[in-house]
Amino acid sequence: MSRPQSWVPTDPRSVPTREHVLSGLHGTDEGGAELVQLLTPEGQRVSDDRFGSYAGDVGAEELQGFYRDMVLVRRIDREGNALQRQGQLGIWVPLLGQEAAQVGAGRAATPRDMIFPSYREHGVAWCRGIDPTDLLGIFRGTDHGSWDPIAARFHLYTIVIGNQCLNATGYAMGQKFEGKVGDGPDTEATMCFFGDGATSQGDVHEGFVWAAAYDAPVVFYCQNNQWAISVPLERQTRVPLFQRARGYGFPGVRVDGNDVLACLAVSRWALEECRTGNGPVLIEAFTYRMDAHTTSDDPSRYRLADELELWKLKDPIERVRVNLVREHGVQQDFFDEVQAESDELAARFRAFCAAMPDPAPDRMFSEVYAELSPQLEAEKAAYLEYHASFEGA
Amino acid sequence: MTTMTLAKALNSGLRAAMELDPKVLVMGEDVGKLGGVFRVTDGLAKDFGEQRVLDTPLSESGIIGTAVGLAIRGFRPVCEIQFDGFVFPGYDQIVSQLAKVRFRSQGKVPMPVVVRIPFGGGIGAVEHHSESPESLFAHVAGLKVVACSNPDDAHWMIRQAIASDDPVIFFEPKRRYWEKGEVGETEPAPLFSSRIVRSGADVTVACYGPLVKTCLEAAAAAEAEGTDIEVIDLRSLSPLDLGPVFSSVRRTGRLVVVSEAPSEASVTSEVAARVQEECFHSLEAPVLRVTGFDTPYPPSKCEDDYLPDLDRVLDGVDRALGW
Known part of the structure; x- marks a missing residue:
């Protein structure tokens, strides 16, 4: 009888242990021997020969900045959940637990780099200077994202799973065609975000193939949060995801996705590789989706709460807080200030949401085309006239 | 040129x-x-x-x-x-x-x-x-x-x-x-426009792509028998530019829409629907269609049967005239 597991070159520590399986846990909290880590869950700074230097310059001040980023992003995320429960939003897509994976990557990118998000990247959006209120329309149903993707160098959220991997690759090919890869002062790269579930999509595979074929400067950044709605990672892959890169001919790195410094360092390295012509690169940020897939989901139907307990011990924010206190002597005042700022941001976020007007009916016809056809003009005029006939009725 | x-x-x-x-x-x-x-x-x-x-x-x-x-x-x-x-x-x-x-x-x-x-x-x-x-x-x-x-x-x-x-x-x-x-040296027409490629007085035939030539040949054959067919090359399928089709149908009262594609829920259905909306009182016959069949494209030895040809176009024209 065939035993495929026998020839899968996997690290046994990166799959669920016998104890995990016996206790009904699908996911693992163990990233395996190749997991890059610079800050342990206990808040201790550790060294890494290959990537440590890419975060070597991060001192107390910058680390405080990352702490602030993560606290504020988590707060927005919790507010989003609450606003959905209150009926202000149709749906919310929580990022809880993935703050470090997103802030580390987001802060590694320069303003020249382009980013293609999936739909959970509120933390990356934050790092790109997108105001959190700009996300609300998507989930309230007033627009599909209100920021300018070209100016922010942050594409609109992509909901069809994996589509953005090809779009990002095409964009990166364009950067290369324009001579923005190499030794020059104005080099650029592209970062593409997707999840573990997306790795089963053809578009992700094709993105990998095309990026390799054209040496495209694109960092494929997979947040492996262990769950694709209700389906565990084991249904998507036999091998750890980062190892797939080898089959396409480019490097793959697994980083502790709950370690903001490691995510920053590995992303900085990967972006530099891409800008200098050594792209593409695959990063697997090994993390965990602490909340539901969306507010419409009920994780209690498919996973045990024990899994959450394991991962709570690896919280991305707490380890930075501990490090700031123990290694940098940061005082309570700082944490209080961030808390106060988070309260203000949350209040502004809520107030903005409640005051958002519904779009007028002509919004349906807006920018469907650069040039609206006479037929569509007529459809629009007829409906607006019909709509207006109810006014005052 | x-x-x-x-x-x-x-x-x-x-x-x-x-x-x-x-x-x-x-x-x-x-x-x-x-x-x-x-x-x-x-x-x-x-x-x-x-x-x-x-x-x-x-x-x-x-x-x-x-x-x-x-x-x-x-x-x-x-x-x-x-x-x-x-x-x-x-x-x-x-x-x-x-x-x-x-x-x-x-x-x-x-x-x-x-x-x-x-x-x-x-x-x-x-x-x-x-x-x-x-x-x-x-x-x-x-x-x-x-x-x-x-x-x-x-x-x-x-x-x-x-x-x-x-x-x-x-x-x-x-x-x-x-x-x-x-x-030619200059644009013959805007991109999203249809064009009358043969003027005629008895029946309007709307078509596009490979069948425009077929329809023109059908019109030439019909002329010998005394039927005057107007042929319109739709060119733009979305948006459809049906203004010339409407005015043509208001003159001829009859329309045959021709395409290789299956007829169900198609460009030809859309033309038929909109012509009956706009030209209801001008129509002397229902809008007829001559198309491929609602089957997968057949093995190629059957394609002469599948594809509308000169005779099938003229058959459609005859049915419109004989209504």
């Missing part, structure tokens, strides 16, 4: 667009060194280089998906899908991204992408090489869909499509690639 094949007319149109705008790229399977399986891109790679004429990996979703990314970057990609029946791996990117990015971004990200698709039967090909999927694109908001029928239109319509800031699905009548015609 130069005489050339339809394939060559497309080639010279692509060349002109590439000379005009350095952001225009040609991309697809075998479009570089080989010049495309129909040689439509012949010589372009040699003259414009590998970074503007991309021999891509064999992946249609990849062709469209990366074209979307290149367009976000500011390029104007012209994608070639090798055969009609191979477009479907790219259909997701066409429907989910290409058609919607402008709308989603409210105009901040235009999608000036052209997708060229050789379509239709009549060349004795194997399965998946003879289909007419245009209705599947005409149904998608955000896309524009056109079909050329002769060398002059082929040359100018591809240039106009590339200049358009909207995504255009560009259907090329593959069995007419080798037929010659004159290509």
Whole structure:
């Protein structure tokens, strides 16, 4: 009888242990021997020969900045959940637990780099200077994202799973065609975000193939949060995801996705590789989706709460807080200030949401085309006239 | 005025667009060194280089998906899908991204992408090489869909499509690639317009792509029997430019819509529906259709039965006149 597991070159520590399986846990909290880590869950700074230097310059001040980023992003995320429960939003897509994976990557990118998000990247959006209120329309149903993707160098959220991997690759090919890869002062790269579930999509595979074929400067950044709605990672892959890169001919790195410094360092390295012509690169940020897939989901139907307990011990924010206190002597005042700022941001976020007007009916016809056809003009005029006939009725 | 094949007319149109705008790229399977399986891109790679004429990996979703990314970057990609029946791996990117990015971004990200698709039967090909999927694109908001029928239109319509800031699905009548015609020095008409290609008084025949020639031949044959057919080349399938069809039907009172594609939920259904909305009182007979059948495209030894030909068009005309 065939035993495929026998020839899968996997690290046994990166799959669920016998104890995990016996206790009904699908996911693992163990990233395996190749997991890059610079800050342990206990808040201790550790060294890494290959990537440590890419975060070597991060001192107390910058680390405080990352702490602030993560606290504020988590707060927005919790507010989003609450606003959905209150009926202000149709749906919310929580990022809880993935703050470090997103802030580390987001802060590694320069303003020249382009980013293609999936739909959970509120933390990356934050790092790109997108105001959190700009996300609300998507989930309230007033627009599909209100920021300018070209100016922010942050594409609109992509909901069809994996589509953005090809779009990002095409964009990166364009950067290369324009001579923005190499030794020059104005080099650029592209970062593409997707999840573990997306790795089963053809578009992700094709993105990998095309990026390799054209040496495209694109960092494929997979947040492996262990769950694709209700389906565990084991249904998507036999091998750890980062190892797939080898089959396409480019490097793959697994980083502790709950370690903001490691995510920053590995992303900085990967972006530099891409800008200098050594792209593409695959990063697997090994993390965990602490909340539901969306507010419409009920994780209690498919996973045990024990899994959450394991991962709570690896919280991305707490380890930075501990490090700031123990290694940098940061005082309570700082944490209080961030808390106060988070309260203000949350209040502004809520107030903005409640005051958002519904779009007028002509919004349906807006920018469907650069040039609206006479037929569509007529459809629009007829409906607006019909709509207006109810006014005052 | 130069005489050339339809394939060559497309080639010279692509060349002109590439000379005009350095952001225009040609991309697809075998479009570089080989010049495309129909040689439509012949010589372009040699003259414009590998970074503007991309021999891509064999992946249609990849062709469209990366074209979307290149367009976000500011390029104007012209994608070639090798055969009609191979477009479907790219259909997701066409429907989910290409058609919607402008709308989603409210105009901040235009999608000036052209997708060229050789379509239709009549060349004795194997399965998946003879289909007419245009209705599947005409149904998608955000896309524009056109079909050329002769060398002059082929040359100018591809240039106009590339200049358009909207995504255009560009259907090329593959069995007419080798037929010659004159290509003029100026645009014959706006891109999204239909044209009366033969005036007549008794029956209106609306058609597009490879069957325009068939319908013109049918009209010539009918003339010998004393029937005067007006032939309209629809050219733009989405948006449809039906003004000329409405005025024609108001004169003739009869309309036959002709296409190779299956009739159900198709471009021909749309023409029929809108003509009855606009010309109800002018119609002397129901709008009739002469189309391929509602079957998969058959083995090629059956295609002479499947494809509307001169006789089937005239049969449709006779039925309209005899109503």
